[in-house]
Amino acid sequence: MQRAHVYIRTPALSYPVVVGTRLSSELPALLDEAGFPPHVALITSAPLAALHAGSIEQAVQRSGRSVTRILIPDGEAAKSTESYLAALGGLTKVGSPDGTGILALGGGAVSDLAGFVAGTYRRGIPYAIIPTTLLAQVDSSIGGKVAVNLSEGKNLLGLFYHPRLVLSDVTLLSSLPARQLASGMAEVIKYGLIADAGLADDLERDADRILAKDADALASVVSRCVAIKAEVVGEDPYDDVAGSGRRAILNFGHTIGHAIEAACGYENLLHGEAIAIGMLAAVEISHRLGIVPRDITGRVKAALDRYSLPTRIDASMGCSIESIIHHMKFDKKFRDGVHRFVVLERIGSARLDARVGPELIREVLADRGAPRG
């Protein structure tokens, strides 16, 4: 069975992302190698606990560690300040002050919250992530960004705080709804487009196996995405626009995608669905700037279609071109009315480009079906 170890290198530490199947048997040894403390607080939601917590808690106990469960709300509600304070309250009741680490079991919302708890409790305690969605396995579990929402906006509280270990078990994806799998595939397709033409080819060739959740196919996809993100994050650990700016290419499709998410409503579109539309718009912009030929647009659209991802803004979503443009003004890549926009150079390569103004974005959004006004 396929098993990959990818190491994330940060200025402060290096840690493994282990990708494979039925990994809970390896958890005890991996916790030992990570120097994990003797008391473990498992932070997860009730539905995920029902599916997966039993075998994971047994594995933690086999390692000689005690484990206490801290349940947080399901979905984005996990990232509220109320949930943050409740999780901290739970943590104060666990084990000895110096001997507790956090294990996050869930999607990006769970690990964002758990990582922020871990990074701020007693100036930082160890944590590990077992991501349960494809999106979390290929994206949010890697890179050290953790966050909590304020009522005034998403992710307004946050830190760079890295886990000691990420255990990406593709077996856990067997219970993932098809729409969630597709949402994760949008980020997978992004990695192919910006950094790995071979991956882009394979996603077209292996679509049937991936959509059927074939474990080997998923493990191959996840480990290649993790390797790409690990390399980019290693070059630009703090997403420093003034520095190498390398991490900015991970934003391919996200400048418009985030604005679509915010304008159309988070309840209407999953993250990957908004990113799919944003990526196709970014490819179209790259074409109109004369950087890529027309047929690339068709190929990207076909790939997104293959994974049942949306490529148009439906009028029923209730978001207009101007509402999307409005939300782009809050993107930190926006400077002086011109976006430092990530354009596609060819399949497998992307770069920042400063020539994208609001008019070009309006035109492309209109092509994607967004109503004017």
Add this chain to the structure above:
Amino acid sequence: MQRAHVYIRTPALSYPVVVGTRLSSELPALLDEAGFPPHVALITSAPLAALHAGSIEQAVQRSGRSVTRILIPDGEAAKSTESYLAALGGLTKVGSPDGTGILALGGGAVSDLAGFVAGTYRRGIPYAIIPTTLLAQVDSSIGGKVAVNLSEGKNLLGLFYHPRLVLSDVTLLSSLPARQLASGMAEVIKYGLIADAGLADDLERDADRILAKDADALASVVSRCVAIKAEVVGEDPYDDVAGSGRRAILNFGHTIGHAIEAACGYENLLHGEAIAIGMLAAVEISHRLGIVPRDITGRVKAALDRYSLPTRIDASMGCSIESIIHHMKFDKKFRDGVHRFVVLERIGSARLDARVGPELIREVLADRGAPRG
């Protein structure tokens, strides 16, 4: 007029601590040098705002920056999670998302809260500190530790997060109550004992001028303490017991002092008052271990008396030897029933010692007047 610049060096950045008098005239240039953003959120309490905010806000505005005041509760209540969330709410209403920095005006509680806000808002925004107490100028403003209290315990939330600038204006101490000045002097005396015999001598010689808040005398004292803490913190930025452990010497008097604070009640003793008793106990322990002669105990007691600091545990404080010992068990320097205790080697030098068990601490606490049982 005396003016000292001490640089704090951390793995990520280096920043100045400027010590002197009437420094608000220098604030515009210092904010520019620190690369401070165009919008400034001044975090302070209402009483401090009434005393000092006007001239500081004018200085910020002279630098071409806008300034918004965010008021937080006075005293330790500044560090509650409610105060944290309220300050964040205020921050979301200030200026542009990328262009805001925080200026903390106050004692250690204000800068602890403001630093935690700065460190967690949008993964960290710049902040600066204008400390208004002697304790904050010589201790809490230096070293990058920021924290918020949970109902379950003090400082349970926190980070290492450094300011871009500390402006320690001893003129601000003119409004400081005598008891607060004395509390700060306990930490000043600590620096003399652990690291600077010349400072210890000067504190005895210049006591009249210091107690009269002579600006030159205070500026000299503060800048020497800052230089000592800067050197220790530079060697051990993350208070890493497994590393150099150098920062541990700053805990001289604090292992017992913190336990006295917690056992006797924070409303009964100021931090420096508890530390004064803790330091005398630590000197007595150093003597009983045969490390320093008896006359050192007398000299330290005389210095503490000179600054009207307590050296005995009054029965009215309601704390017993056993309640103090109980609280020491939660100190992270406590391992296997034996404290890694900071002992005095001579005036001007301290080191960690592992031979201090609870029986010796009980004896010394009894000498300090603490009731048994």
